[in-house]
Amino acid sequence: xxxxxxxxGALGVLVVQSFFALAxxxxxxxxxxxxxxxxxxxxxxxxxxxxxxxxxxxDQEAEATGPILDVQPQYLEEHYLLVGGGSQVALVKKVWKxxxxxxxxxxxxxxxxxSAVATxxxxxDRPSLxxxxxxxxxxxxxxxxxxxxxxxxxxxxxxxxLSVRVCPDTGNFLVTMEGSLVQEVFFxxxxxxxxxxxxxxxxxxxxxxxxxxxxxxxxxxxxxxxxAFNPRKDLFWKLKLPFIPSLPMGEVHLSLFKKxxxxxxxxxxxxxxxxxxxxxxxxxxxxxxxxxxWRDRMEKGEYPDFLKVLPDLAVYQKKQ
Numbered sequence: 001x002x003x004x005x006x007x008x009g010a011l012g013v014l015v016v017q018s019f020f021a022l023a024x025x026x027x028x029x030x031x032x033x034x035x036x037x038x039x040x041x042x043x044x045x046x047x048x049x050x051x052x053x054x055x056x057x058x059d060q061e062a063e064a065t066g067p068i069l070d071v072q073p074q075y076l077e078e079h080y081l082l083v084g085g086g087s088q089v090a091l092v093k094k095v096w097k098x099x100x101x102x103x104x105x106x107x108x109x110x111x112x113x114x115s116a117v118a119t120x121x122x123x124x125d126r127p128s129l130x131x132x133x134x135x136x137x138x139x140x141x142x143x144x145x146x147x148x149x150x151x152x153x154x155x156x157x158x159x160x161x162l163s164v165r166v167c168p169d170t171g172n173f174l175v176t177m178e179g180s181l182v183q184e185v186f187f188x189x190x191x192x193x194x195x196x197x198x199x200x201x202x203x204x205x206x207x208x209x210x211x212x213x214x215x216x217x218x219x220x221x222x223x224x225x226x227x228a229f230n231p232r233k234d235l236f237w238k239l240k241l242p243f244i245p246s247l248p249m250g251e252v253h254l255s256l257f258k259k260x261x262x263x264x265x266x267x268x269x270x271x272x273x274x275x276x277x278x279x280x281x282x283x284x285x286x287x288x289x290x291x292x293x294w295r296d297r298m299e300k301g302e303y304p305d306f307l308k309v310l311p312d313l314a315v316y317q318k319k320q
Contacts, residue, residue: 067307268308
């Protein structure tokens, strides 16, 4: 009887996974790889390397000397802020058949940078400061955007950070930490001015991002739920991602972009922690939570073994 149950359980998993693959394949066939909701994307490999892609086709690839943890496209054309890759933090320029390092933080010792974002751009669109999240000594800090940087400001955190972003509505810093804690830090007064966490029902929050319209988006890896909170911490909308083959999720990441007239939330997911794990990227209407589209593959096969996928464009255009 136990053996029969095990077989039935395995068949149940197979049916779910097959339905997941068929549903996504049908969606891709119906909408086509030229779906106008999709931007050009940047695929961050789990073991290192970047892949640029447009309409599901691979445009270019670049290798790295180590795993890349975070990437941020810059206002400066074809420049990217990288975390990891053997450099802690680096500004790189996309060139033919790869990427060229402009500057890096290889010489910075005693840190473990897990996320970073460029801020305070100069008139030539070059970043002058970098906001970084350090897991070695849990903190966020601002340092110069150049090799051998000086730290200009730091703020101690109650737990190890997972990611850090700038809030486009307030200019404050949004930090996602272990323990499903998300805090907004007002750096001018060194204090937390807004936070959400387990008390709001979060169990394994891995990624959070603030929109310029004051909503905070959070994704929970334990159950595949995506939440949108307003400034009063009221739930604006919530959505369980469709066609989930397994839980908890191995990796999940949120990005925001705008393709007029839509504001779009991109959710990249790896279901599991092996090379063969299912992977998918969802596009949600950031105002309503409605699923606009999703894909589990590129034009010629499944996604590479990614850590995250993000839109290859400036998230908040200066003229918007």
